[in-house]
Amino acid sequence: MTKIDMTQILGDFRNDLPVSQEGLTIVFSPTSVPLKQRWRNNGLSADFMADYFSTFFPGDEEHTPETDTQAQVKNAVSFIANELLENAMKFNDETSPQPISIRLQMHSHRLVFLATNSVNPQDAEKFQAFIQELISSDPSELYLRHLEKDVEDNDEGGSGLGLLTMINDYHAKLGWKFDTVETNPDAVAVTTMVQLTV
Amino acid sequence: MEIKSKDYSIYYDSVTETVNCHGSLRLNGMDEYAPIVQLLNEVADQEPSTLTLNLRNLEFLNSSGINVISKFVIKVRQKGTIQMVVQGSKRIPWQGKSLKNLQRLMPKLQLELE
Numbered sequence: 001m002t003k004i005d006m007t008q009i010l011g012d013f014r015n016d017l018p019v020s021q022e023g024l025t026i027v028f029s030p031t032s033v034p035l036k037q038r039w040r041n042n043g044l045s046a047d048f049m050a051d052y053f054s055t056f057f058p059g060d061e062e063h064t065p066e067t068d069t070q071a072q073v074k075n076a077v078s079f080i081a082n083e084l085l086e087n088a089m090k091f092n093d094e095t096s097p098q099p100i101s102i103r104l105q106m107h108s109h110r111l112v113f114l115a116t117n118s119v120n121p122q123d124a125e126k127f128q129a130f131i132q133e134l135i136s137s138d139p140s141e142l143y144l145r146h147l148e149k150d151v152e153d154n155d156e157g158g159s160g161l162g163l164l165t166m167i168n169d170y171h172a173k174l175g176w177k178f179d180t181v182e183t184n185p186d187a188v189a190v191t192t193m194v195q196l197t198v
Numbered sequence: 199m200e201i202k203s204k205d206y207s208i209y210y211d212s213v214t215e216t217v218n219c220h221g222s223l224r225l226n227g228m229d230e231y232a233p234i235v236q237l238l239n240e241v242a243d244q245e246p247s248t249l250t251l252n253l254r255n256l257e258f259l260n261s262s263g264i265n266v267i268s269k270f271v272i273k274v275r276q277k278g279t280i281q282m283v284v285q286g287s288k289r290i291p292w293q294g295k296s297l298k299n300l301q302r303l304m305p306k307l308q309l310e311l312e
Binding site for chain 1: 258268302
């Protein structure tokens with residue numbers, strides 16, 4: 001069988017980010033506790049990241065909630081980190097011993113999220129096709145199209161809704177890196193990068 | 199009609215024709231949302247003249263939950279007989295950002311953010 005080169009960068013993925021001192025990484029070993037039993041951990045981890053990073057932003061009781069940076073950052077981090085973790089857990093290749101990780105780091109005027117999990121090569125191809133659709137479409141129109149597509153069909157399919165919400169409602173920039181895993185040539189590691197301007 | 203857990207509750211008050219949502223909804227995909235979808239479908243099938251969806255105490259909603267609420271709004275729109283009101287809170291940032299999308303799905307929907 002010909003080996004497909006899975007190394008690919010799509011969307012707005014920055015390889016040249018300055019080394020940041022301030023950051024937080026949480027790592028999950030996929031084999032220690034079954035996915036289903038740890039679902040609640042996604043929200044807990046996301047809320048912890050949100051709480052932790054919100055202390056770097058000024059809170060102001062006098063501001064309305066719409067202009068209170070601390071409240072806005074906290075809520076945005078919580079939503080984005082939770083979505084990234086849910087996707088990583090959902091699409092992770094269960095046969096792979098590679099850990100799932102999420103990292104959040106701070107740069108001037110932006111927060112950068114990096115979520116990594118492994119996928120099997122077939123799923124990686126499907127995901128790449130979805131990303132191509134995402135980056136070549138109007139995200140706002142694609143959002144409505146996904147919802148209207150089949151109202152009776154409650155399967156959310158590729159669950160692109162979370163990614164589209166990050167783009168449309170949080171004005172985040174998204175990018176992906178697909179990489180082969182050195183220790184396991186059959187696995188592909190996918191890293192999703194989300195850049196949020198604050 | 200009521201669905202309740204440690205993290206959230208959904209309650210339909212048939213007197214005020216209001217669905218009240220509380221807490222944090224971050225369930226795992228459509229399988230776990232199925233009982234909530236069923237409750238919402240039953241409410242839509244009753245075709246109340248005015249239907250209020252009160253989200254003012256819903257602190258968190260994941261994208262699967264956004265999917266559920268959006269499809270509920272589409273279902274209500276398709277009935278063609280229901281006036282829909284969505285109540286949100288400016289205190290909860292995700293609502294200020296995302297609830298306007300419901301109006302795009304149903305232009306006649308009345309959005310009350312306070």
